[in-house]
Amino acid sequence: MEGSKIIPYMLIAVGLMISMYISNPQIFGKPYYATLLVTSTAITVSIAIMGREKIKKLLSAKLRKSIIKDINDFHVEENIVIMPNKDIYKGAIVYTVSEIPYTFADVSQSFLLQQIRAFTNFIVASEDNTSLLLIKKSGDARKYVRNLERTITNYKVLLSADPANPYIQRKLQKLEALFNRISRGETPINVKIYLIASAQDRNVRKLYEKLRRKGETLSSSFKASLGLELRKASEEEVLEAITHGLLGESKPITMLESDLSFLTPIGYVKRPKISGEGIFIGEDIDYGTLVFYDFEKHLTKHMVIIGPTGRGKTTLLYTIAKRVIEQYDVPIWILDLRGEFIGLSKTMGISVVDPEKTPINLMLPWFTSPRLRARQLIDLIKSLTDLEPAEEYILYMSILKSYERAQQPNLETLIRVIQEEKSSSSELELKFYTLLTKIEQLNSKVFLGSSYSNVFSIVKKPVIFALYKLPEEYRKIYALAILQILTNYMLTLTPTNKLRHLVLIDEAWRLTDTKSGSKIIRSLIKEGRGYGLAVALASQDITDFPKDVLDNAGTVIVFGSNSKDYIEAVARYMKLNEEEEERMTWLKTGEALIRITGDPRPIWVKIIPESMEAQSIVSKAENR
Ligand SMILES: Nc1ncnc2c1ncn2[C@@H]1O[C@H](COP(=O)(O)OP(=O)(O)OP(=O)(O)O)[C@@H](O)[C@H]1O
Numbered sequence: 001m002e003g004s005k006i007i008p009y010m011l012i013a014v015g016l017m018i019s020m021y022i023s024n025p026q027i028f029g030k031p032y033y034a035t036l037l038v039t040s041t042a043i044t045v046s047i048a049i050m051g052r053e054k055i056k057k058l059l060s061a062k063l064r065k066s067i068i069k070d071i072n073d074f075h076v077e078e079n080i081v082i083m084p085n086k087d088i089y090k091g092a093i094v095y096t097v098s099e100i101p102y103t104f105a106d107v108s109q110s111f112l113l114q115q116i117r118a119f120t121n122f123i124v125a126s127e128d129n130t131s132l133l134l135i136k137k138s139g140d141a142r143k144y145v146r147n148l149e150r151t152i153t154n155y156k157v158l159l160s161a162d163p164a165n166p167y168i169q170r171k172l173q174k175l176e177a178l179f180n181r182i183s184r185g186e187t188p189i190n191v192k193i194y195l196i197a198s199a200q201d202r203n204v205r206k207l208y209e210k211l212r213r214k215g216e217t218l219s220s221s222f223k224a225s226l227g228l229e230l231r232k233a234s235e236e237e238v239l240e241a242i243t244h245g246l247l248g249e250s251k252p253i254t255m256l257e258s259d260l261s262f263l264t265p266i267g268y269v270k271r272p273k274i275s276g277e278g279i280f281i282g283e284d285i286d287y288g289t290l291v292f293y294d295f296e297k298h299l300t301k302h303m304v305i306i307g308p309t310g311r312g313k314t315t316l317l318y319t320i321a322k323r324v325i326e327q328y329d330v331p332i333w334i335l336d337l338r339g340e341f342i343g344l345s346k347t348m349g350i351s352v353v354d355p356e357k358t359p360i361n362l363m364l365p366w367f368t369s370p371r372l373r374a375r376q377l378i379d380l381i382k383s384l385t386d387l388e389p390a391e392e393y394i395l396y397m398s399i400l401k402s403y404e405r406a407q408q409p410n411l412e413t414l415i416r417v418i419q420e421e422k423s424s425s426s427e428l429e430l431k432f433y434t435l436l437t438k439i440e441q442l443n444s445k446v447f448l449g450s451s452y453s454n455v456f457s458i459v460k461k462p463v464i465f466a467l468y469k470l471p472e473e474y475r476k477i478y479a480l481a482i483l484q485i486l487t488n489y490m491l492t493l494t495p496t497n498k499l500r501h502l503v504l505i506d507e508a509w510r511l512t513d514t515k516s517g518s519k520i521i522r523s524l525i526k527e528g529r530g531y532g533l534a535v536a537l538a539s540q541d542i543t544d545f546p547k548d549v550l551d552n553a554g555t556v557i558v559f560g561s562n563s564k565d566y567i568e569a570v571a572r573y574m575k576l577n578e579e580e581e582e583r584m585t586w587l588k589t590g591e592a593l594i595r596i597t598g599d600p601r602p603i604w605v606k607i608i609p610e611s612m613e614a615q616s617i618v619s620k621a622e623n624r
C-alpha cells in the first residue's frame, strides 16, 4: 500500500486517541480503554499494511462460508455460480480460454482437419450440460494494427542492440507472422471464449463438489484434445458468461479470424453412435475412443466382413464369438471350415459337432412342408452340381413320391424311387441316368441317417460345426443343409426384433460360389431377420457376397489391402472419397473400416482381438 493511502487511517487513529483524551484525560490509565486503543490501532495498522481489498476478501470469504450453508439468492464464488431454484440448487463452473496460439492459419490442411476432428471429438466426449460460448466484443482493429507495428519497431530496436537474444528473436518472429497475416487480409477481433459446465443438486455442498469435478475433467480434456489453455474465470467473467456478455466487462483476447478455425464446423465428422453397450471391438484409430458393437441393435441386420487373406477376418469372428458368448445368452453357431475356432470349445465350453459322427438326413422335412423341402433339396444338390430342367423336374417329383412312400425317407428311398420311375419312361431314360449319377455323389452315410434325434439340442445351444473334418466334397452340402434347417426352424417361432440366434460364417465364398448356394445364404439372412436370427459372414472379396446381402448389410467391416482392384471395388461399394480410398491402402493387419447402418460416415478401427488358443488345424496352403 502506498504511503499516501496510510495517512487517512493514521489520522483516524490519532483523532480517536485525541478525542478520548479530551473527554477524559485519565482514560489511558484504565485497562479497558487501553485494550480498545490497542485494538483500534491494530486494525488501522493492519488495514494500512494489507490493503483494503485483501481485508475485504478475507472477510467476505468468511462470510461466504456461512452463506454456503444457506444460499437463498444468486451467488458467485471464484468461478462457480449457484442459484437456488425451488427445492434444488443449480450451478455452473466457468472457464475461459486464456490464449490461442495464432499458428493455425499457417499450418497444413491435414493439421487443420485434425484440429477440427479433435474439437468434434471433444464435444462428443465431453459430459452433458456443457456450453461453449463465444462472445465477440467491440474493438478497434486499426488501433490494434498500429500498436502491433509500434511493438514490432520496438523489438527491432531491441534486437539490433542485442542481436543474439533468442527471446527477442522469437517474439519478433511471432509478431511479424501475425502482422503478415493481417497484411494478407485477416482481421483482428476481440473475443472471449467461455467453457461452462452446469449441474444441479439438492445439497449445495454436493453441487460444489460436482461442479469442481466436472470443471476439472472439462478443462483437462479441452487442453488434451485441442492444446488450448483454460483458466478459471474471475467473478466478473462468470457474470459475463452467464449473462452472455450483458453484464461484466472482462478484458478480451485479440486474435485473427483464422485462430477461430478450431471452432469452425467444417469437415465435421459424423460418427456412428457407439456407446459402452454391446461387445468390445477395438479402438477408434482417429480418436482413441473405445468401440463397442451393440448386437441387439445392429446385428439383426447382419454383418459383412471383407478382407484379403491374412488381414484378420477369422480373428475378428473368433473375437466376436468369444465376447458374445461371455455377454449374451444366445445360441451361436460357428461354421468352422478350417478348424480355427476349436479353441472356443476349450475356453468357452461350446460343444463341437463332428459331422462324420453326426449324420444329417437331408430327406427329412425339417420343420417345413414336403413341397418346400423338395425345393430346398434341389437347391442343395444344385449347389454341388448343375441340373438340367428335365432332371430337376424328375428330382422334384421323385422327392415328393418319397415322402408318400416312407415316414422317414432318406437318400436311399429317393434313389429307389428314381430307379422305379425310370423304367416307366423310355424317352427320358438318359436324364434318369444322369440324375442318378448326380444323386449318388451324395449317397454317403453323412447324409443318410440322422443322429439329430432331438433337433432342439442343436438349434438351442452354442455349437461349433467342425466341417473341416468332412471330406472336402461334403463340407458345403453339410453347411448349407444345417443353415436351411436353422432357417426353417426360426420360421416356426413368433416374429421378434430381439436377438435369438447368431450364426458366424467364415470363408463365406465356399458356400456362395454357386447360384443356389447364394440363394440359401440369402434366405437365411432375409427370412431369418424378422425372427431374431443374426448372421455375420466373412470373405475375401466383395464379389463373394450376393448383391442384396451387401446392399442390406447392417454392418460392414472392410480390412485394408494393397490391391488396386480390391480398393476400387470397396471404395465404390462404401462410397469412399479419394482420401479414404488412399487410407484403405495404408491399413495394417487388424485395422479396418467399419460402417454401421444409419451412420453414413465410416470409422477406422484397430481391432483388439482375443487370443486364439488353438492353432489352425488345417494348413492355410491347402485352401483356395
Ligand atoms: N486385430 C489384430 N491384431 C493383431 N493381430 C492380428 C489381428 N487380426 C489378425 N491378426 C493376426 O494376423 C494373422 C492373420 O489373421 P487371420 O487368420 O484372422 O486373417 P484372415 O483374414 O482370416 O486370413 P485368411 O483369409 O487367410 O483366412 C494372424 O496371425 C493373427 O494373429
Ligand SMILES: [Mg+2]
Residues within 6 Å of the ligand: 313, 314, 315, 506
Ligand atoms: Mg481366415
